[in-house]
Amino acid sequence: MKTITRLFILISLVSSVACTTSEQSNESTGSDGPPLFTSLSPEQTGITFSNNLTEGLNTNVLMYEYFYNGGGVAVGDLNGDGLEDIFFSGNMVPNQLYINKGGLKFTDVTATAGVAGREGPWRTGVSMADVNGDGRLDLFVCYSGSLPPQKRIPQLFINEGPDAQGIPRFSEQTAQYGLDRPGQSTQASFFDYDRDGDLDLFLLNHNPRLLPILDPDATAAIMKQPNPEIGVRLLKNTGNRFDDITEQSGLSSSVLSYGLGSASQT
Numbered sequence: 001m002k003t004i005t006r007l008f009i010l011i012s013l014v015s016s017v018a019c020t021t022s023e024q025s026n027e028s029t030g031s032d033g034p035p036l037f038t039s040l041s042p043e044q045t046g047i048t049f050s051n052n053l054t055e056g057l058n059t060n061v062l063m064y065e066y067f068y069n070g071g072g073v074a075v076g077d078l079n080g081d082g083l084e085d086i087f088f089s090g091n092m093v094p095n096q097l098y099i100n101k102g103g104l105k106f107t108d109v110t111a112t113a114g115v116a117g118r119e120g121p122w123r124t125g126v127s128m129a130d131v132n133g134d135g136r137l138d139l140f141v142c143y144s145g146s147l148p149p150q151k152r153i154p155q156l157f158i159n160e161g162p163d164a165q166g167i168p169r170f171s172e173q174t175a176q177y178g179l180d181r182p183g184q185s186t187q188a189s190f191f192d193y194d195r196d197g198d199l200d201l202f203l204l205n206h207n208p209r210l211l212p213i214l215d216p217d218a219t220a221a222i223m224k225q226p227n228p229e230i231g232v233r234l235l236k237n238t239g240n241r242f243d244d245i246t247e248q249s250g251l252s253s254s255v256l257s258y259g260l261g262s263a264s265q266t
């Protein structure tokens with residue numbers, strides 16, 4: 001029930017971020033009962049994040065079919081005070097991290113926490129997980145798009161713990177963990193597939209390019225050809241380091257991947 005309550009609150013908060021029309025009612029009503037949800041304004045919550053997309057000659061849905069994919073949101077207690085904090089990833093705008101001050105009031109601590117992410121697009125999903133098993137939630141941000149490889153490397157932010165003001169400090173350690181490989185990632189799922197006590201990583205990638213209409217034989221042939229940037233990846237945690245075991249696992253990692261969604265249970 002607690003999880004569901006948190007989900008309702010999150011939906012309400014995200015709705016307040018996404019809402020752009022002041023004419024809309026701030027309450028949604030059940031068919032025959034009291035309101036089920038209340039939309040809170042940015043003035044009430046302090047959350048002003050907006051995933052604004054700036055269209056241009058080379059940045060539009062005609063030039064890039066997945067222009068409207070992303071960003072992402074993750075909820076978890078990053079500073080250990082018992083209150084759920086919120087991280088937003090922005091496609092073309094910097095990420096933002098909000099610390100929960102209680103009473104549904106939030107403070108933007110992105111700069112101090114060090115999690116704005118590198119400049120430039122195209123951030124997609126974000127995951128909170130205790131990647132190194134030290135009891136503190138870490139952050140993993142995916143990137144994709146028609147971009148050079150160095151701009152499609154994900155970012156792993158390791159939680160170094162809160163400072164005296166209760167603001168969690170992070171350090172980017174993507175390369176140290178062996179995760180600095182370019183991809184077309186939309187979401188990361190951390191789970192312990194081999195039940196050895198540490199979290200492994202399923203990386204959901206997608207194909208940003210148009211594929212021709214294929215007959216069954218051509219489809220079967222493509223399915224047999226792995227592609228490490230576009231196909232899904234499974235990585236084993238070998239002690240604060242991740243090794244790609246996709247091929248040994250038997251998972252298909254061809255370019256026939258839409259990267260629509262993944263789910264895991266930790």
Ligand SMILES: [Ca+2]
Binds near residue numbers: 082085099
């Ligand atoms: Ca917190």
Ligand SMILES: [Ca+2]
Binds near residue numbers: 133137
């Ligand atoms: Ca951690």
Ligand SMILES: [Ca+2]
Binds near residue numbers: 193195237
């Ligand atoms: Ca494991």
